[in-house]
Amino acid sequence: MRIKSVEARWVQIPIEESRQHVSDFGRLRTFDAAILRIETEDGIVGWGEGKNAAGSAGAYGTLVHLLNHEFGPRLIGRDASEITPIWESLYNGSRAQGAADRGHVMPELARRGLTVAAISAIDIALWDIRGKALGEPVWSLLGGRSADSLPAYASGGWADAAGIGKQLQSYVDAGGFGAVKMRVGSMDGAAHVSAGRVQAARKALGPGIDIMVDAHGTFTVAEARRFAAMVAGCDLAWFEEPVTADDHAGLAEFRRSTHIPVAVGESECTRFDFADLAARRAADILQPDPAFCGGITEAMRIGALASAFNLRLAPHLWAGAPAFFAGLQVIAASPAGYLVEFSLGANPMIHDLSKEKVEVRNGRIALPDTPGLGLDMNEDVIERFTKR
Template sequence: MKIKSVLARWLHVPIPPEQQHVSDFGRIGSFDSVLVRIETECGLVGYGEAKEEVGSEGNSHALVALINRKFGPALVGEDPRDITRLWELMYNGCRGHYALAEGHVFPILGRRGVSVSAISGVDLALWDILGKHMNAPVWRLLGGRKAARMPAYASGGWADADRIGQQLLGYVERGGFKAVKMRVGVIDGDPVHSARRVHAAREALGPDIGLACDAHGTYNVAQAKRFCRLVEDANLMWFEEPVTADDKRGMAEVRASTAIPIAAGESEFNRFDFRDLAELRAADVFQPDLAICGGITEAMRIGAIASAWNLRLAPHLWTGALAFAAGLHAAAASPAGWILEYSLGANPLLHELAREAFPVQDGLIEIPDRPGLGVTVNEEFAERYTIT
């Protein structure tokens, strides 16, 4: 089996004004992602997804060019089943042969950022091909799933103090969710205003619904500590990205100052970033985004670090259908897999790119047993929203 072609496309899907939300990322007027299609000489086709930014909006021309002009041509003629080998060749570039022979990395200078995101999209497509070739879901190839269904939490929560309780209760009712997540941070101004919204949410939800908070890395260390003190009595499931990912020691300082679990990872790019989080004792929950961190191959390595340090794995799934499905497979196959994010913001790439649905019932999502990633791409939808 040989790779015949690799094609990346930027999908830019406008969101109707009435469905848009505003956060510290600004008004989200579209959902953007890069769709990767790999075809083999024998006709098998695998799909993957890569993201240029954590926020929904982003200019993805550079990511498309990197896949179509660098990684893609280098992969043509290779066996797509040699996923580990191909991952190392992409990550190590012209010194890839040294990495394979010597047993340690010789990474390219772009070992973070767009380069690793590009590897992510290719990696997901390779796993999709392997699953289809073996007529097995990816989780089966990773060692099997822990359970047929996994718990999910509803992710959103932008409303003000007067309406946040009603908004989150609406999430609970939509899928029987037992946990929800709301946004806090710089958009509220002083941490006391975020704390007021958290207490309003907890009062509305009662004691039995899990409540997480996400600051998107917008606090400094002092602000994050202050917020934690203000909400110590709210029994938070976790406090996500309290400070920027560039300040891992600061995050460790925040974690050491509070009993609230700290979650992080959507802004990290590979296992070495997560190793640092573990060694600094900066986080309790790892949240890799499989369209950013290096794909399924790297996510399983990250999951192994989490397991070795007795941490939990809860992938960042504010993504399109392919990276969402990949996160389900990785979490289900990892001993550290815990809970799944389910976006309740407008996300057409989750609900319209795939012909399959990902329903939530009683707060649980079924781990699909369809071959590969278990996603059938709606090519008509993809063509309609491709940016050229």
């Protein structure tokens, strides 16, 4: 179980023009991620993923360099089964031994952002290795699964008011989804335009389908309040990232002003950020991204926070295949596990990297029961689309 090699690549897969969409991130023409391969001396390979940008918008050269030239060399020769000690040693850096001796974190200055994204990739890969070594799926190692399939919601929704109903209905028809998510916020130019699109969606779908909205943190608190008031009659299942993640106080202020459940977390990393959100009563649904929050280890800690504060856990899974499959394991094993985000926008980073078809049927996705993440990685695709 000693680690022999660590290799990260910037994988950039083009999105065909007919499936590209425009949001507040602009037009997305490629899906990018840092994909990590860790191999042990006895030939077990684990796959991980790190993210430094929402969705597919971002450059990954720096994160890949960090994994290959700074964190990777520290892992060579270490026991891959020491998942938590490795997590804590990378987080605390040169003070790792002191932190271990004293029983509390003593992190270095650069403890968030790219550092945690790199830790996330490593952690996911180590859990994959651990499961494969023991012949068990990760959810089994985490304590067992709640069910053999998980409820999912369709994530997309960029069309204008005239087309949003048809677009969301196509999602429902595609996988039997009982819940759909659409984008709102600065991409529409004004709150009333977003509200008009939501009202059109509700009229088209009727009362039987849950609708969530995601503003990507682009409203101010005042704008989010105006928007929430305009869609008060639309029975929204949640309002995701109404304001920037930098403003926890504003988020709590907004939540107190509305009856719409608030979902946040894709822009947060580590249990410490989520503990602050929970203590402030700033959210109803926590959405850690396994490729950014600190991996499976940290996502489970965040899930424990959600359970302790009677909140729900619905990880952000607009990601590549390693992060998506990691999220499935976490949702299945966490008592607060709630819903799987399933991209209905173009996402080749999931569908092209997995040899097995990833699909939702009757609104549910089957939980892999093969060892590790349950991901059969297509290495040919990685080789083909590695950015040189």
